[in-house]
Amino acid sequence: MPVKQTLIIVHGMGDPKDFEKEVIDSLNSGLKLYPAYKKKKIEQLVDIVYYDYDTIFNKYRKAMADSAKPFADRLAALRKAGQSPIEGDFLTWESEIDSDTFFRTHWLDVLFYCYTFLAEPARIGLARKIVEAVDKRGSQNVHVLGHSLGTSVVHDTLESLYKKYEGHDRKKNLDPSTHRLGSVHLVANVSNLLESFCEVEKSLVRPPDGCANAYYQYRHAVDPITWPSPFEPIENGFWTSAIIADDLQYRVVRPSAVLDLNTHAITHYLRDPVCHGPLLQTLNLELTNDDIKSAAQTYSADSLQGKAELLRDRWKELEVDRLEGIPALIQAAQALRDMLANFGKTFKE
Amino acid sequence: MQTLRAVVFSGILACGPLSLPAAAQALPPEDIQENCSRYRNDVKERDAAQRWKRVADLAKDVGDEYCGGSLSPDKLPVALFEFLSESSRELDSLGIDEKLFPFRQQLPKAKAIVDAERGIPNMAMLPPGQATGVSFEGPVRVNDVPACDRAVAAARETKQLAAQSCRQLLESLQASYEPLQLLVQRAYTKEVKQYLEGLQLRWDDFLTRSRAQTALELAVNSYLWRGDKTSGMFLEPPTWQLVLLHPSVVLEYVDKAIDGNRSEEGLMLEVIGANWWRNKHWYLPTGASYVLVYSDRAGLPDWANGVAVYFDSKYVLGATRRDGNTGYFISVDLLELYKDKKKTLDKYTRNLPKELPK
Numbered sequence: 185m186p187v188k189q190t191l192i193i194v195h196g197m198g199d200p201k202d203f204e205k206e207v208i209d210s211l212n213s214g215l216k217l218y219p220a221y222k223k224k225k226i227e228q229l230v231d232i233v234y235y236d237y238d239t240i241f242n243k244y245r246k247a248m249a250d251s252a253k254p255f256a257d258r259l260a261a262l263r264k265a266g267q268s269p270i271e272g273d274f275l276t277w278e279s280e281i282d283s284d285t286f287f288r289t290h291w292l293d294v295l296f297y298c299y300t301f302l303a304e305p306a307r308i309g310l311a312r313k314i315v316e317a318v319d320k321r322g323s324q325n326v327h328v329l330g331h332s333l334g335t336s337v338v339h340d341t342l343e344s345l346y347k348k349y350e351g352h353d354r355k356k357n358l359d360p361s362t363h364r365l366g367s368v369h370l371v372a373n374v375s376n377l378l379e380s381f382c383e384v385e386k387s388l389v390r391p392p393d394g395c396a397n398a399y400y401q402y403r404h405a406v407d408p409i410t411w412p413s414p415f416e417p418i419e420n421g422f423w424t425s426a427i428i429a430d431d432l433q434y435r436v437v438r439p440s441a442v443l444d445l446n447t448h449a450i451t452h453y454l455r456d457p458v459c460h461g462p463l464l465q466t467l468n469l470e471l472t473n474d475d476i477k478s479a480a481q482t483y484s485a486d487s488l489q490g491k492a493e494l495l496r497d498r499w500k501e502l503e504v505d506r507l508e509g510i511p512a513l514i515q516a517a518q519a520l521r522d523m524l525a526n527f528g529k530t531f532k533e
Numbered sequence: 534m535q536t537l538r539a540v541v542f543s544g545i546l547a548c549g550p551l552s553l554p555a556a557a558q559a560l561p562p563e564d565i566q567e568n569c570s571r572y573r574n575d576v577k578e579r580d581a582a583q584r585w586k587r588v589a590d591l592a593k594d595v596g597d598e599y600c601g602g603s604l605s606p607d608k609l610p611v612a613l614f615e616f617l618s619e620s621s622r623e624l625d626s627l628g629i630d631e632k633l634f635p636f637r638q639q640l641p642k643a644k645a646i647v648d649a650e651r652g653i654p655n656m657a658m659l660p661p662g663q664a665t666g667v668s669f670e671g672p673v674r675v676n677d678v679p680a681c682d683r684a685v686a687a688a689r690e691t692k693q694l695a696a697q698s699c700r701q702l703l704e705s706l707q708a709s710y711e712p713l714q715l716l717v718q719r720a721y722t723k724e725v726k727q728y729l730e731g732l733q734l735r736w737d738d739f740l741t742r743s744r745a746q747t748a749l750e751l752a753v754n755s756y757l758w759r760g761d762k763t764s765g766m767f768l769e770p771p772t773w774q775l776v777l778l779h780p781s782v783v784l785e786y787v788d789k790a791i792d793g794n795r796s797e798e799g800l801m802l803e804v805i806g807a808n809w810w811r812n813k814h815w816y817l818p819t820g821a822s823y824v825l826v827y828s829d830r831a832g833l834p835d836w837a838n839g840v841a842v843y844f845d846s847k848y849v850l851g852a853t854r855r856d857g858n859t860g861y862f863i864s865v866d867l868l869e870l871y872k873d874k875k876k877t878l879d880k881y882t883r884n885l886p887k888e889l890p891k
Contacts, residue, residue, distance in 0.1 A: 187578060258798065319726060358722070398668075430672065
C-alpha cells in the first residue's frame with residue numbers, strides 16, 4: 185500500500201471560509217467519474233491540509249479600522265457641527281476598511297500581499313505547514329496546490345524556503361535535492377503576473393533540480409484572470425526544452441469546458457477531469473490517461489453550450505491579455521465580476 | 534556476496550570524511566532514539582518493501598546499524614549511497630539493466646550531493662497511470678515495461694521476490710529507501726522547523742504589539758522594511774516604525790483656557806515620529822513624534838504644535854503650545870485603560886461590605 189500523500193491547499197483572494205470544503209467537494213465529485221473510486225472519499229485517500237493566510241490580513245485590516253474609527257467619527261461629528269479642521273476624506277477609507285465589500289475583501293488582499301510586509305508572515309505560515317508535512321511524511325509525499333493569489337503565495341514561499349541564500353546557514357532553508365516535493369499545482373497561476381522579489385522564470389520552483397518533481401499549472405481557456413502575463417517557461421538555463429516537453433515534470437493544463445460562468449472558481453477547475461486527473465495521478469491514485477479522457481467526455485456533456493465563445497469574445501473585447509501587473513489582475517477580475525453580475529451571479533473564487 | 538556493513542565501510546573509506554553538517558552530526562542519544570522510533574514506524578507503514586526481500590534486508594542492515602549506534606548520523610548518506618549502488622546491482626542481476634531502467638546513470642548525481650555534504654536525494658514513484666519509474670533527480674523511466682514485467686516474472690520463478698510487476702518491484706525499492714532517507718531529511722527539517730516557529734512568533738509579536746498603522750504608514754514602512762528582500766530568505770519583522778501623518782483622538786487639558794473649556798477632546802495629527810515597538814519596559818517610552826493638535830476653545834487658536842511620547846506603542850502622553858499657553862494631552866487609549874481599571878476597581882469596591890466590621 186503506497187504511503188498516503190499530503191496535499192496542502194492555499195486559497196486565493198476574498199473570503200476563504202469555504203475554500204477547503206470546495207476543494208474537497210470538487211475532488212469528491214470528480215472521483216465519482218471513475219468506477220474504481222466512485223465510492224471513495226478524497227479525505228480517505230489523501231491528507232488535505234488547508235492553509236489560510238487571510239486571517240493575518242483580516243486581523244490587520246480590523247486593527248487599522250479600529251485605530252482609525254475614533255478619529256473618523258470625531259471628524260465627521262465636527263463637520264456636522266460646521267467645523268472642518270481637515271479637508272478631504274481623511275481616514276474614512278481606513279475606518280471602513282473592515283466592512284465586507286468586494287474591493288475590501290478581494291483587492292485589498294492583493295494589495296496587502298504585493299505591497300506590504302504582511303506578505304512575509306503569510307509566507308512564513310505556509311512554509312511552516314510545508315515543513316511540518318515534510319517532517320511527518322517525507323517531502324516526496326507532500327504536494328502543494330495554490331489557487332489564484334494563492335499561486336503567488338505558494339511560489340514565493342517555496343522560493344524563500346528552498347533557495348540557498350549566500351550567508352545563510354543551512355538551518356533556515358530546505359535543500360531541493362534532499363527535500364524535493366512531490367508536486368506543485370498552480371491553478372489559475374498568477375505568480376508571473378505578481379512577480380516581486382524573484383524572477384519566476386529563474387526560480388527554484390521548477391522540476392527536476394528545483395524544489396518539486398512536477399510543476400503543473402492550470403489555465404482555463406476563458407478565465408480572464410489567467411490572461412495577463414501568463415507564465416510560459418522558455419529554455420533559459422533553468423528550464424530546458426526537455427523539461428518543458430516532459431509531461432511528468434511540467435504541464436500546462438488548459439481546460440476549456442464551461443459548466444459555470446465563473447470560470448475562475450476553484451470548483452470549476454477541480455471538477456473538470458482535465459484538471460483533477462493529473463492532480464490525482466500525482467497523489468498516487470491509480471488513474472490511467474484513458475480513464476481521465478473518458479471522464480472528461482462525461483463531464484463536458486453538461487457544458488453550457490455557446491458560453492465559452494461568449495466569454496472569449498468578451499475578454500478579447502476588453503483586451504485583458506494586454507494588461508500588465510497588479511492593475512491587470514484587478515481589472516480582469518472586475519470584468520469577470522461585472523459579467524457575472526449581468527447574469528445575476530456573484531463572483532466568488 | 535559482501536555484507537552491507539563491509540560495503541558501507543569500504544564506501545566510507547573510499548569517499549573520505551563525508552559528513553552531514555555539524556548540527557546533524559551532534560545528535561544527542563535521545564534524538565537518535567526518537568529518530569529510530571519514527572524510522573521503525575515508517576518501515577512498518579511501507580510493507581511494500583517486503584516484496585523484494587533482498588533489498589529490504591539491505592535497508593534493514595543500514596537501519597539497524599544506525600539505531601544500534603554503530604553508524605553515526607553523519608555517515609548515513611554514505612551508507613545510503615552504498616545501499617543504492619548495491620540495489621542497482623541487484624536490479625542488474627534480475628535482468629533489469631541500464632537499457633531497461635537507467636537508474637545507475639543517476640547515481641553520480643546522488644554521489645555529488647553526498648560529496649557536497651548536502652545529504653542524499655529523496656526518491657518518489659512516478660505517478661501511476663503515467664509511467665513506471667522513479668523520480669530521483671529527475672524522472673527515471675522504465676523504457677520497456679513489458680520487458681521489465683517479464684524480468685520480474687522470471688525472477689519470481691526463482692523465488693527471489695514477491696513483486697508481481699515491474700512497478701511493484703520499484704515500489705519495493707522506493708519503500709526500502711524512503712524510511713532511511715527520511716532520517717537524513719529530518720536531521721534538517723527539525724532545525725528549519727524550529728527557525729520558522731521562532732520567526733513566526735516574532736512576527737506575531739510584532740503584529741500584536743506594534744502601533745496600528747494607516748494605509749500610508751503601512752505602505753511606507755513596508756517599503757523601508759523590504760530593503761534587500763530576495764530569494765532564499767524570510768525577513769524578520771521591522772524593528773521600528775515610522776510614524777507619518779498619523780491621526781488619533783486625544784484629551785487635552787489647557788490650564789489657561791477659560792473655565793469649562795480646559796479639558797477638551799482634540800484631534801491629533803502626528804506629523805512625523807518613530808516607534809521602537811520591541812521595548813518591553815512599560816515605564817520607558819517606545820517612541821515620540823512631532824504633532825499638531827486641533828481643539829476648539831474660546832479665545833485660543835484651534836491648532837497647537839506639540840510633542841507626543843508613546844508607551845507600550847499604544848499610550849500617548851504629550852504637551853502642546855499655543856499662543857504661549859502649554860497644554861497636556863493623553864490618548865483616548867490611555868483613557869480607556871484608566872476607565873477599564875476604574876471599572877475593575879468599582880466592581881471590586883461594590884463587593885466590599887458597606888461598613889468595615891468594628
